[in-house]
Amino acid sequence: MKRRDFLKTAAAAGAASVLPAPAVWSPAKxxxxxxxxLVVSESGPNNVDIHGVGTNVPGYEVSWNCYDRLISHEMKxxxxxxxxxxxxxxxxxxxxxxxxxxxxATFKLRKDAKFQDGTPVTAxxxxxxxxxAVTVGGxxxxxxxxxxxxxxxxxxxxxxxxxxxxxxxxxxxxxxxxAVIVPCVINSGLVKKHANDKDPWGMEYTKQNTAGSGxxxxxxxxxxxxxxxxxxxxxxxxxxxxxxxxxxxxxxSAGNRRALLERGDADISYELPNKDFVELRDAGKLTVxxxxxxxxxxxxxxxxxxxxxxxxxxRQAVAYAIPYQKIMDAALYGLAKPMFGAPADxxxxxxxxxxxxxxxxxxxxxxxxxxxxxPNGFETTISFDLGFATVNEPLxxxxxxxxxxxxxxxxxxxxxxxxxxxxxxxxxxPLYTNVFSGWxxxxxxxxIWCYHGRNSIFNTMSYVSPTMDAFIDGAGAAASSGxxxxxxxxxxxxxxxxxxxxxxxxxxxxxSNVAMQKNVSGYQYxxxxxxxxxxxxxx
Amino acid sequence: xxxxxxxxxxxxxxxxxxVVIVTFLLTRALPxxxxxxxxxPAATKEAIEQIRTKLGLDQPLPVQFVGYVKDLARGDMGSAxxxxxxxxxxxxxxxxxSAELTLVGLIFSILVAVPLxxxxxxRPNSLIDHACRIVSTAGVSLPVFFTGLVLxxxxxxxxxxxxxxxxxxxxxxSAPPPVxxxxxxxxxxxxxxxxxxxxxxxxxxPALTLGIFSLAPIARMTRASMLAVLASDFVRTARASxxxxxxxxxxxxxxxxxxxxxxxxxxxxxxxxxxxxxxxxVFAWPGIGSYAVEALIASDFAPVQGFVLTMAVxxxxxxxxxxxxYGLIDPRMRIEA
Numbered sequence: 001m002k003r004r005d006f007l008k009t010a011a012a013a014g015a016a017s018v019l020p021a022p023a024v025w026s027p028a029k030x031x032x033x034x035x036x037x038l039v040v041s042e043s044g045p046n047n048v049d050i051h052g053v054g055t056n057v058p059g060y061e062v063s064w065n066c067y068d069r070l071i072s073h074e075m076k077x078x079x080x081x082x083x084x085x086x087x088x089x090x091x092x093x094x095x096x097x098x099x100x101x102x103x104x105a106t107f108k109l110r111k112d113a114k115f116q117d118g119t120p121v122t123a124x125x126x127x128x129x130x131x132x133a134v135t136v137g138g139x140x141x142x143x144x145x146x147x148x149x150x151x152x153x154x155x156x157x158x159x160x161x162x163x164x165x166x167x168x169x170x171x172x173x174x175x176x177x178x179a180v181i182v183p184c185v186i187n188s189g190l191v192k193k194h195a196n197d198k199d200p201w202g203m204e205y206t207k208q209n210t211a212g213s214g215x216x217x218x219x220x221x222x223x224x225x226x227x228x229x230x231x232x233x234x235x236x237x238x239x240x241x242x243x244x245x246x247x248x249x250x251x252x253s254a255g256n257r258r259a260l261l262e263r264g265d266a267d268i269s270y271e272l273p274n275k276d277f278v279e280l281r282d283a284g285k286l287t288v289x290x291x292x293x294x295x296x297x298x299x300x301x302x303x304x305x306x307x308x309x310x311x312x313x314x315r316q317a318v319a320y321a322i323p324y325q326k327i328m329d330a331a332l333y334g335l336a337k338p339m340f341g342a343p344a345d346x347x348x349x350x351x352x353x354x355x356x357x358x359x360x361x362x363x364x365x366x367x368x369x370x371x372x373x374x375p376n377g378f379e380t381t382i383s384f385d386l387g388f389a390t391v392n393e394p395l396x397x398x399x400x401x402x403x404x405x406x407x408x409x410x411x412x413x414x415x416x417x418x419x420x421x422x423x424x425x426x427x428x429x430p431l432y433t434n435v436f437s438g439w440x441x442x443x444x445x446x447x448i449w450c451y452h453g454r455n456s457i458f459n460t461m462s463y464v465s466p467t468m469d470a471f472i473d474g475a476g477a478a479a480s481s482g483x484x485x486x487x488x489x490x491x492x493x494x495x496x497x498x499x500x501x502x503x504x505x506x507x508x509x510x511x512s513n514v515a516m517q518k519n520v521s522g523y524q525y526x527x528x529x530x531x532x533x534x535x536x537x538x539x
Numbered sequence: 540x541x542x543x544x545x546x547x548x549x550x551x552x553x554x555x556x557x558v559v560i561v562t563f564l565l566t567r568a569l570p571x572x573x574x575x576x577x578x579x580p581a582a583t584k585e586a587i588e589q590i591r592t593k594l595g596l597d598q599p600l601p602v603q604f605v606g607y608v609k610d611l612a613r614g615d616m617g618s619a620x621x622x623x624x625x626x627x628x629x630x631x632x633x634x635x636x637s638a639e640l641t642l643v644g645l646i647f648s649i650l651v652a653v654p655l656x657x658x659x660x661x662r663p664n665s666l667i668d669h670a671c672r673i674v675s676t677a678g679v680s681l682p683v684f685f686t687g688l689v690l691x692x693x694x695x696x697x698x699x700x701x702x703x704x705x706x707x708x709x710x711x712x713s714a715p716p717p718v719x720x721x722x723x724x725x726x727x728x729x730x731x732x733x734x735x736x737x738x739x740x741x742x743x744x745p746a747l748t749l750g751i752f753s754l755a756p757i758a759r760m761t762r763a764s765m766l767a768v769l770a771s772d773f774v775r776t777a778r779a780s781x782x783x784x785x786x787x788x789x790x791x792x793x794x795x796x797x798x799x800x801x802x803x804x805x806x807x808x809x810x811x812x813x814x815x816x817x818x819x820x821v822f823a824w825p826g827i828g829s830y831a832v833e834a835l836i837a838s839d840f841a842p843v844q845g846f847v848l849t850m851a852v853x854x855x856x857x858x859x860x861x862x863x864x865y866g867l868i869d870p871r872m873r874i875e876a
Binding site: 033036038040043046053054137138139141142208222223224225226247249250251252253255256259260262263265266416417419421422425457 | 572575576584586587589590593594619620624629632688691692695696699703704705706710711820821822823825829830833836837838
């Protein structure tokens with residue numbers, strides 16, 4: 001008899017033979033697996049409120065499923081059959097109607113939407129939540145600012161079920177920014193009860209409790225080991241989700257996560273090493289879905305403010321010395337989309353990520369290095385984030401070997417995950433690999449973060465070029481005013497410049513990999529790359 | 540006895556003060572920046588500074604230290620950023636998990652190692668002596684995470700005898716109402732045999748992993764100490780008087796050989812609590828070891844300080860307990876105290 005059958009029989013026998021005892025005495029009821037989805041992942045949330053101080057990425061997943069937003073995205077089907085969010089098509093969520101005017105957008109709220117405690121969702125709640133997002137500081141405020149949502153005055157309650165968002169400037173990213181995770185609608189009445197002078201936004205309460213209108217509610221959370229979400233049966237914004245309970249367990253060992261999947265105990269998992277995903281895919285016992293990160297690349301960055309990488313020829317030499325294909329094969333097991341080696345005559349697209357035209361060519365790299373005045377090479381260090389060592393370590397070793405061929409002696413500098421951001425922020429690492437991916441899938445959004453002279457933390461190269469800034473700002477302005485010709489000219493301009501100046505060398509677009517049992521379907525790829533439980537179905 | 544206990548407790552105070560100061564300074568000396576870590580993936584410099592102010596990390600060190608000691612005096616160990624919970628609550632919830640695992644592992648180890656050591660000592664250089672040597676050497680030289688993964692691979696993945704390595708209980712059971720925090724005891728208190736069996740099943744592999752690792756010191760110490768005692772005059776006298784081998788070995792020799800074994804047990808227990816970290820990672824065990832390591836990786840000060848402090852208190856208590864045991868086993872110790 002299999003364990004699962006045993007559980008079922010035991011549960012049935014238990015239910016049949018024992019009269020309902022007081023709950024305290026029978027907490028060990030084996031529950032039906034059919035309606036429960038067991039998710040295993042490496043790490044869990046540290047805070048279930050995306051507005052919280054330092055909420056980590058797993059926390060976003062809870063927020064996404066437990067709260068609703070005014071609007072969300074429609075899905076489209078990729079050629080490989082994967083459901084993928086449609087950047088350009090918005091779906092109404094708490095709003096039933098969106099009317100975008102010249103300098104404002106008006107949202108009419110659904111009148112039948114209720115929070116999980118039964119109180120209706122009103123425009124006051126929406127305003128309170130958006131005010132909170134732009135006020136609390138840290139990540140949520142900066143994310144809102146990326147869409148020119150900066151001040152509480154921008155959010156105006158017209159009546160109980162109508163809210164207007166005023167624009168402080170024309171920005172194409174404003175509406176998309178209202179569909180990310182941050183502008184979630186919080187039950188302001190409930191949270192205000194738990195707020196005080198020291199904590200006016202009730203952050204202590206929402207850190208541990210969800211107070212939304214979403215399709216799931218948090219029922220148990222043991223930090224570092226387990227999260228349990230139950231379906232909110234009163235949720236009526238879309239079809240009722242099929243899964244009644246989500247049990248999300250943290251299993252730190254990747255080998256065990258794989259074993260749990262293969263034995264059929266866990267239903268779905270991500271964050272496995274690429275090697276495991278490839279083997280699972282080839283074994284064919286599980287469904288494995290791999291989707292490129294939207295608007296994201298892994299790259300080799302170089303600090304352009306200091307020698308030797310302030311020299312364009314040195315950067316080009318590095319770009320010719322990278323063993324691109326070896327990295328794809330040995331470090332990624334093919335699970336990534338190459339961003340190198342475009343044909344020499346390929347025209348520049350109005351798109352990002354975009355493949356560049358460099359290829360591995362050691363002779364050319366040597367020649368460029370000699371022209372740059374380093375015929376005998378030089379010494380430097382390659383740094384990487386140990387938090388992603390399964391990809392980064394082989395990648396850097398391959399790079400190190402290849403650079404040695406042109407005389408560059410590079411030492412590998414492994415930086416623990418906790419220090420990685422601090423080190424990036426100092427902007428002193430000469431040569432390193434890193435990943436950046438933007439939630440909003442627009443080329444200019446990526447470039448504002450990574451190439452603009454404002455020198456954000458993700459412009460890790462400290463690259464400043466007035467021409468580049470003019471292209472990026474020009475593209476932003478053209479997009480807001482709807483000038484397509486101008487927009488395309490500017491986007492092509494900054495993509496070309498990024499490749500001729502080559503301060504960072506894109507390597508590949510990483511894949512987001514999810515493995516699930518064959519009886520689980522309904523997976524959707526979202527810009528945040530976390531699971532949306534609402535559409536998952538277990539047969 | 541009471542005065543000895545009090546004296547030992549007094550002696551522990553300076554070491555605890557030392558621990559508080561040293562952990563505070565050490566955590567501050569960690570190279571990471573918690574503000575940058577927790578500012579999230581899209582943070583700018585200003586965002587990081589805002590978080591630093593919120594966490595009070597922009598204050599000078601002495602000010603932070605005074606604040607820390609003040610909180611500590613009230614029993615408040617601060618909040619962990621990695622899990623978002625108060626450290627004291629977390630440690631209270633996780634310590635029983637680690638302690639239960641360590642104790643079961645230790646009991647297993649004693650049950651195997653002590654008889655093995657005695658057998659090896661009574662028959663030196665025999666087959667059983669060599670077996671004892673091989674088992675203990677192999678056990679201690681295999682890293683715990685390796686033993687753990689191999690056990691999971693064989694007993695869970697290949698054979699399917701063991702339950703999924705998913706922590707203290709299978710997903711479809713809920714924990715017994717907490718009394719001691721030890722699931723084995725709590726489920727008996729609640730009279731819930733199903734949960735008892737379920738949690739026992741979960742315990743077997745991780746406890747075995749820990750037990751195998753700690754066989755060596757216990758078995759070797761038992762053997763060495765038994766050999767020494769068996770060679771002593773009073774054992775010869777007992778044998779010459781015609782006492783049965785059983786009486787000689789257990790009543791005369793073993794009782795005298797136990798002192799160094801008990802000392803070793805104390806050491807093994809504390810070092811098992813440390814070895815726990817890796818076992819907890821492999822078996823997704825929600826103990827304090829994995830908690831502290833996760834916090835350390837994230838440069839999260841409060842849990843690291845809380846962990847070290849708890850461990851220090853536990854070591855002091857453990858040593859005290861061992862001293863009391865000494866007195867019970869060996870009357871000479873009582874007189875000296």
